[in-house]
Amino acid sequence: MARYHIETYGCTSNRGESREIEKRLRDAGHHKVDGPKAADVSILNTCTVVEKTERNMLRRAEELSEETADLFVTGCMALAQGEQFQEADVDAQVLHWDEVPEAVTNGECPTTTPDAEPILDGVIGILPIARGCMSNCSYCITKQATGRVDSPPVEENVEKARALVHAGAKEIRITGQDTGVYGWDNGERKLPELLDRICTEIEGDFRVRVGMANPGGVHGIREELAGVFAEHDEIYNFLHAPVQSGSDDVLEDMRRQHRVEQYLDIVETFDDYLGEWTLSTDFIVGFPTEEPADHEMSMALLRETRPEKINVTRFSKRPGTDAADMKGLGGQVKKDRSSEMTDAKMEVVGEAYESMVGTERDVLVTEHGTGDSVKCYDGAYRQIIVQNASEHDLEPGDFATVEVTGHSTVYAFADPV
Missing domain, CATH: 3.40.50.12160 (Methylthiotransferase, N-terminal domain)
Structure with a gap:
């Protein structure tokens, strides 16, 4: 934190x-x-x-x-x-x-309060499905605050999701320290079941976004999870799986519970199941043991998998963590590596949004933007801005079909069809 x-x-x-x-x-x-x-x-x-x-x-x-x-x-x-x-x-x-x-966040898991309850923010319903995680990353202080994963029953979370939809939610954001390990504390992997039941048992027109899921948790359920995504149009074809490094040596020093090959397995599986989807990931640059060759592996992995949403974070020591005791790299080294990766990120993301220009997209309007504009998301959770929204009678909660007319690297512009 x-x-x-x-x-x-x-x-x-x-x-x-x-x-x-x-x-x-x-x-x-x-x-x-x-x-x-x-x-x-x-x-x-x-x-x-x-x-x-x-x-x-x-x-x-x-x-x-x-x-x-x-x-x-x-x-x-x-x-x-x-x-x-x-x-x-x-x-x-x-x-x-x-x-x-x-x-x-410095690559750390998000932290929710012990009594975290669903929140309705406009038409966005935020549903914390569990607290804690199964990881013990050497750089993360969050684990000290949250402990191991504590998963309420699937039925309880389905009812919370139903209440959000009945209260007006059009988008349900599934959140947690690590959504991929939901149910592990009870000896079962329950995320696919939870998503399937939300989509089949709750009446209404809504979308579901799955929050951060570490590759170590997703790998064992990747086929089942990708299958649920493919089966239900309600689920955004979007996966946030933070890899953090392209080097297995650095991942070991970070005490991450996955290796690069497992991350690639996840990407390949989702490619097989979904025609169009968004991969979101995180990289920490400048970890104390990251050598130049390790950084190059991260750059190569970024270019190979081409995530459309990439969070690049320069390593920063957190008090009380094991990584805080490691001899750090110089600030200029971290700055240079961050700049190089950020440049590559903008190139990859820009190409993704450029490819959308001229296509039609079914979108959900989620919130007002700057001036007379609204923010929308398509089926792959790509952000699309519609300007002069009042002329088109578009408000948060509306579904619409739009044609993408341009982009600004990290989001697209569109007009209603």
């Missing part, structure tokens, strides 16, 4: 994005602190109205980079003129705002 400091400059839209960042960070168990010196990470949400503002943003970024271990820069200037931070030699990761929460 990280301690974070966030600063927001500019318009109401920026403030709204910062509120969303904070909400997701809190949901993941992170804690806000007063000032960057007390923080593990700082977040700077920037504005770029005039040249003076830009100079102020660069100066503040330089100050924050010296006062905190990791700095994430987002907002208008970051997206429009992100190269200026690099040219000014600011030690920061420049990200779109909705990439910030997952980057902050």
Whole structure:
């Protein structure tokens, strides 16, 4: 769990994005602190109205980079003129705002409170299906807070999902520290059964998104899980399986419960079962034992499997973890490796969204965006923005068919058909 400091400059839209960042960070168990010196990470949400503002943003970024271990820069200037931070030699990761929460996690599992209950946020229903995990990663402090997985019965989670749908949820987000090990504490692997029962026993028009599932848990159920995805249109064809490294040696030092071959098995299985799907994964760059050759293996794995959503995180020590006692790599090494992987990520993701242009997609509108726009997701959980939504009478909760007209690397633009 990280301690974070966030600063927001500019318009109401920026403030709204910062509120969303904070909400997701809190949901993941992170804690806000007063000032960057007390923080593990700082977040700077920037504005770029005039040249003076830009100079102020660069100066503040330089100050924050010296006062905190990791700095994430987002907002208008970051997206429009992100190269200026690099040219000014600011030690920061420049990200779109909705990439910030997952980057902050440092590869750790999300953390829910002991009494986590379903939450309805607009038309999005958040369903924590279990607490804890079966892993013991050397870099992760979350396990100290959550312990081993504790899985409520399938029937209980189905009823919670039904209540969310009856309350107005159009998208159910299945969450947990590691959804793939749901049921393991009772000697059974229950995620496929839970998904199947939600889709067959609950009446209504809704979609289901499966949250983070570590490859070690998914590997043993990959055929059954991919089969459930293929059988039910309600389930987004989307899998978040964080590989963290392309090197088996580094994975062993991280104490991850999978190896690269198992991750590739999962990708191959989902390729076999699903015509179109989105692979989401995470990489930690600059782990203390990561040699140049290990980093190259991670780069090769990224290019081989071409995930359409990739979270790149520079390793940061968490107090009380075994990895905190390891001799770390230099900040410049981590920065360089992160930059190289982020460049490759943007290339891969951009190609994926470019390939969508000109196609028609059935989407669910999930929330309002900036100005008169709405955010939608297609069957593979790719984000699509429809502008001038009021002209098309589109509101969160609506289903629509759209034609993709363009993209902005990490999301697409479309018009209703």
